[in-house]
Amino acid sequence: MTRLSARPVLLWLLGLALCAGVALRAHYTADMSAFLPRSPTPAQQLLVDQLTEGVLSRLLLVGIEGSTPAARAELSRGLARRLEDGGLFLSVRNGDAAILARDRELLFTHRYLLSPSVSPERFTPEGLHAAISESIDLLASPMGMMLKSLLGRDPTGELVELIGSLDTSGSPSSDKGVWVSRDGQRAILMLQTRAAGSDTDAQALAIARIRSDFADLASEAKLSDARMLVSGAAVFAVNSRAAIESEAVRLSTLGTTAVILLLLLIYRSFTAVFLGLLPVASGALAGIAAVALGFGTVHGLTIGFGTTLIGEAVDYSIYYFVQSDDDEDGGWMKRFWPTIRLGVLTSIFGFASLLFSGFPGLAQLGLYSIAGLVTAAMVTRFVLPHLRPARLHIHDIAPIGRALAGFWAWLSRLRLVVPVLGLAAAVILFANKDHVWSSSLSGLSPVSAADQALDQSLRADLGAPNLRYLVVLKAASREAALERAEAVGERLRGLVAEGVLAGFESPARFLPSTATQQARRNALPERDVLARNLQTALADLPLRADRLSAFLDDVDTARSQPLLTPEALRGSTLALAVDSLLLERPQGWTVLIPLRTPDGDAPFQRARLEAALDGSDALFVDIFGESNNLYRTYLDEAILLSLAGILAIIVLMGVVLREPMRLVRVMVPVVTAELIVMAGLVATGHMLTLLHLVGMLLIVAVGTNYALFFNQADRNPGDDPRTLASLLLANLATVIGFGILALSPVPVLQAIGITVGPGAVLTLVLSAMLAHRIDR
Template sequence: LASGFPGLAQLGLYSLAGLIAAALMTRYLLPAMLPADFSLRDVSPLGRRLAGLVSAATRLRWLVITLALSSLALIAIQRQAIWNSELLALSPVPIADQVLDQRLRSELGAPDVRYLIVVDGHDAEAALQAAEALAPALNRLQDAGLISGWDSATRFLPSQATQRARINSLPQRDALSARLQDASADLPLRAERLQPFLDEVEAARQRPLLNRASMEGTSLALAVDAMLIETDHGVRALLPLRAPTEGRQAGLIDATAVRAELATAPSPADGSPALFLDLKHESDTLYRGYLGEAIQLSLGGVLAILALLLVFLRNPMRVIRVALPLAASILVVVAALTLAGKQLILLHLVGLLLIVAVGSNYALFFDRGEGGNTAPSPATLASLLFANLTTVAGFGLLAFSEVPVLQAIGITVGPGAILALV
């Protein structure tokens, strides 16, 4: 709940509300809903067989310890590569589809939504003029091979000042007619045949300036609206950049070189400089902050659980006996995911927390306490097995999902729940 990542905070709230509702339902409503002649099936025979397996499993204690220590060593060696710090890892789109999308964008020459230049103006005209002022710098970057291209709303809607300058560059009809007469004097082409050209030039001189309303209902309006955005303080022009497609820097743009070139461009009238944004870098930085915060909060939650166990069990050794199976399960799961080439994301962290939540229940049942009981009763063992199977069935099936974020939970909780019980 304390996470700054909205999705994680919502997940915590949903889980907390679900647990409270399930507990109240089980305690107060479920008993009243049972029929008077309801009876439970005797699962003691299965429990006795499980008790024999539990007794025999104690001989494998050193194997479990060796596996846990080996997992810890692997995690320590690979600690720099365990977590995936890219926001794209949370995308529900399968990796193959992401690669296909990137390839199609590259082949079509579509603007890369990763790199943008942003410039502001107090109105649309100021923003368009500021975008036009960047054209020389962007052309130099393209000539140098630092970018493969760029786009701007000014390609479809030039500023009013640029349109006036272009109109003013058109000669008057009389002057243009005289020039045509001189140019065609020694040619078989008669100047009178060029009257339609003179008419078109004169019509262009008299035509009203193009504005956003002139494009209403056209595909050009969509392009302009995507790159010219109204804000509370004015209008913002977005200039998408395309990364180089060849060489060592293929797919990447040198942010330092771009910012240095932009610094040479004339500043807008309102003094707001152009801003280069690497959206992937910025989003990944933000995600890393959320991930680090989530890990810290998770560790804090684990410490709170240990403190709560210490208060109720009142014996540090019993707390250690409860905590060790959980720690071993988490170590083995993380090591297995690392060996499989999986980097952990926020959803894996959620899965690890679920292992702690589910596994702590198992460990408390197996805790011997001070009474000297060697194991839970046969009926309890059978109940634990059924509870574990339902958990594995519910979460384990997610491991076969084609949605990466769901698969992350499945491949974490499914094996972890089994290991926590074993």
């Protein structure tokens, strides 16, 4: 190495150290955060809350299969006990009858504070007569079986009132005292983690705990034929992070190895290969550091994307080594650097458009690419010449270029094929214009189809709530939130009566506001008033007052009973129902009211609901519609931004190249290649997603380099075997880098691979076809 003391080298080393420091301290994630909007609407904010913090994000579903039903039930109980003791879970539910009995006891003790029927009228002679007659009539029904033993203490049927208003449909099936799937072949547990869904590390720990506890139990009980399945949003996050991490490592290793082998084969010099990879490595490191500084966290997808930089940044050093070989110092700089600089600039313009995306995932990719490419180019330009040993010579590849010259010349005779291909692609795209772009978020999901199917089946087993339609309220305090939930509940009850809704859930059902509880408690009459009223009420009923002394006792106790607090509910299933619907946020309290729509195919009458909520500033949210809307917004925005980026590139090149014909010759191959790639993907049944769009930007970034080289003002690469060979080599490196991505099972990486790989080859070939021949 010579002249290591040169200032650029020192600056570079310092920069590398700084970037490495930042990258080592950066926080890495692979959760949904990359897909969440940066400036959400209120409805989107709710979606984000649910995805990162909400009940759904903490919910894990566990299925136990195999062995015998009795063994499964035993494993379910054992697992529930262990997990409850472990402290990683807020709640562990497996349908254990003992827990249900505890819940019922809690409801029964607080029935006069909880029952919506409790009012002063309820305890007048008329009110008592009506309520007790109803209870006696209910005894005629099988539904009254439960009531009979309670009649002496609860003759007005408050517990029935309470339980009757609970959502019993869709509750899980039971066998041997624990929840099982509909077909009885699987024991089911429902867990709520203590950690938020966005805390992937803690979620990974919780999931590992479930697996190890189950393995212990099964081996203790010698049940080697029992299996356990775990699903839930956290499992997806943990799995996809692991998949992306391992994929990123595997693909980078593969890609790097392949490119190194290619370069070794061509250069026949270890030093040159090592030096050639320095810009790539520096770029990748700078990219990660830039994202860590700019966004606080680095998403796993961004790292995965890093592999793509191998394919692009390595081009710069290839151009440098191949084209500058045998050059006097400075010759390459004068002749080729302006072209490369313009190529880098166009790439920056293309990726800069992503920076403006409201989709943090895209913005990260944009920043990563810009920082990476600029660094790689700068290192190539300013550092490599200093590091290059004076006597370094790479194997002369001019013969390859000369061998190709004939082919190149032949290609340019086919130039008329270009518009034909472009037109055909445009026709295909136009014919399929309604299904070019995938309209749902699932196209972006790193979750495999098998995982999604498992989740669906466990959810169906549990009758887990379908939280598609929600009414959302905000309030400054818990009390205010509960009061507003009660007010909105009043409006919704009207809709239930009219059949617009089948029902709804509310946190105020198990935790009424203090005001409501006080009103109910105040409605309870004194003992002798109640005794007198009872006497009158029972006159023509077959029940005698002296049998109801327990009722008088209970009401008397309830008159001085402390109000129900969240603490009193602690540890019961009811607390879970309240906690999942009443959320404390830094900016206040949020109430979720999930709606149940009537069975059948009738469309949900959204307008009726919105009319009923009018003036209450409660917000109606359709979660499913909202997440698809969100995605469509991203996609529309990303398409617009990309078009703006391409326009900026055209303007930039127009200004630099100054000749309209050269501009056309540079842009036509790139645009045509894009059209053909899109048409190819659509024709082979792909729906394009945001990641395909990113791939298309990459084609622009890589492809303009080729096109620019083929259209240098003064020369034609067809006449310069070395330039020709360097282009071919750069193209091969790109295709290897992206071709490997195309093999990835992670859909997002694969999407980029199958877009850029073919796109890069096409741009090179099309550029060659359209290259301006300077005939001498």
